[in-house]
Amino acid sequence: MHIGNFKETYDADEAVFRTPTVRWWMGALFVALAIFPFAADDYLLYMANLTGIAIVGALGLNILTGFAGQISLGHAAFVGVGAYTSAILTTRLGMPFLLCLPLSGLMAAALGVIVGAPSMRMKGLYLCIATLAAQMIFMFVFIHWESLTGGIRGINVPPPTIFGLKADTEFKYYFVTLPVVILAVAATRNIFRTRVGRAFIAIRDRDISAELMGINLFRYKLYAFAISSFMAGVAGCLWVNFIKIVTPEHFPLHESIRYLAMIIVGGLGSVLGTIFGAIFMTLVPEILKNILSIFQAMNPTAMSYLFPLQSVVFGAMIVGFLVLEPHGLAEIWRRMKDFFRLWPFEY
C-alpha cells in the first residue's frame, strides 16, 4: 500500500510525474510504444496511426471545450483546413513535410481566431451555433473553391519524405505520428501548469470573476481558439499525409460531433481522458466490426441485420459509460488506481 508522498522542494511538488512509481510506469509505457510497431501487423499499425491523429485533434478540442468552456461544433472543419493546407503546400509548392506541419497548424489557428471572435459576445449554445456556421462555411469552401481544393475530387498527396526517408508504409508513418502525439500531450500538460491554463479554467468556471481577477476574457478566449485550431490543423496535416488523399467528405459535421464525443466520453478537462476518449472512439467501432464479421462468417445472410446493429451497440456503449460515470473514462481510471493504491483496505 502507498502511504505518503513527501517533497522537499516546490519544484519536485510541481513536477508532472511526481513519484518514482509513476516515473517507472511512464518508462514502461514508452518502451511499449517503441516496441509495438515491431510486433504489430499493418492493420494494427494503421489503427495506431489513426488513433494517434485522433488524440492530437481531440486534445485541441478539449483545450477549447473541456478546459476553457467554449463549445465548438466546427472542429472537424479545422482539421480539414490543416489537411488542405498541407496538401496544397506539398503539391503546388513542393514544400517538405516538416515545414507543412507547423504551417498547417498556423493556418488553422489564424482561421480559428476569426471563428472565435464572436465568443466575445456569445457563450454556451449560442456560440455552439456560431461554430456550426463556421463548419458549414468551411465545407462550402472545400467543395466549391475548385481551383484551390480540387472540389469533390479532392487532392492526391505523395507520401512525405523526412530527413531523406520516405514514410510510405504504416510502419514508417508510426514514427512520424508518435513524436507529434507526445509533443502535443506534453504541450497541453504544460499549458495547464502556468497562468495561461489557469485563466482558461477560470473562464470556464466563472467568467465574471475571472475578469475581476485581471484576466482579459477576449484575449484568452482567442488564445483557446488559436491553440485548439492549431492542434486540429496539425492533426489534419498528419492525417492527409497518412491517407494520401483529401476530399470534402472527410470533414462533415458528423466528424465534429465525433471529436466532441471523444472528449465527453474520455473526460472534459482531462488530458488523460482525451487520450482514452480518442482510443475508445477510434478502436471500439473497429472491434465491433471484427466481432460482427465472425457472426457473418457463421451466417452470411444475417449481415443485413448485423451491420446496423454495430452503430446501435456503439451508441448504447457511449450512453452506458456516461450514465455510469458522467466524468468520463478518466474518472473511471482514477477510481481504479485508487482501488489498487489502497488495496487491501477500503479507504
Place this chain on the structure above:
Amino acid sequence: MGILEVDTLSLSFGGLQVLSDVSLDVSEGRIFAIIGPNGAGKTSILNCIGGFYRPDAGRIAFDGRDLSRVSTDRRAALGLARTFQNIALFHGMTVLDNIKLGAHAHLKTGLLASVLYWGAAHHEEMQLRREVEEEIIDFLEIEDIRNLPVRALPYGLQKRVELGRALAMRPRVLLMDEPVAGMNAEETEDMARFILDIKEERDVTIILIEHDMNVIMDISDHVAVINFGRKIAEGTPEAVADHPEVIRAYLGEKKG
C-alpha cells in the same frame, strides 16, 4: 487625499436609482466599513469601484488616477482586489490553483512560453508557488487543504480561500463584500483577526461591507452608512452608532 476617492457617484438601472451622489474618501491603511440596510446599494458601490458596473455620473480615483477609462481586468493589475458576498471561487480548480490564479495580472508567461514551460516560465511558476505557500497559505492556516478541489470545502473555508486568492492579487486596496456572513462565532473571530493582520502587516487598505455590527464596531476605523442609495452618515464607529439618521434607518421612527 485618500488612496481611493469616490466623488458624487450615481448609478441607475432603468427607472431605478441605485446610487445618488455618493462620495467616499478612503484614507490609506485604514479599514473603511460601508453599512446599511439590505438593498441600500452597498454592493453596487463595490461593483462600480471594481469596474463591473459603469456609473452614470461621478468619478472614482485610485491613488489619484481616474479609473473611468481603466478596463475591469486592468484594475486588478493596479492593485484592486475583491472578495464576493456569494463566494466566486473557481470550482474546478484546487485551493492552490485558485490562489495562484489571483496573481494572474502580475505574471508574464505568454502563450508560447507556457507551451514550452522552460526557463523564465518555469522560474516564474516556482517563484509564485513559493510566494503563495509562504505568504498566503501559511498565513491563512490552510496548509492541509491546499490540494483539495474547492467544491469539496465547507463554506467558512471557501471564504478563507477566497481571501487568499484576493491576497495573491497583491492588493493595495481590498474590497470585501460580507466576509463573515453565514459564519459561526469561531469562524467570524478568525476572519476578523485575518482582516486586522492584513491591514497591519501588509499595509493594505480595506473597504468592507458587513451586517455583523460587532465586527464593524471592533475592527473598522471609519464607517459610512448608506440608505436608499444615499450616504446618510459617516464617521468613527461610535459616532455613527449614535447618529439619529442611522437609528432611524435601522430601527424606524417613533410615531407621533
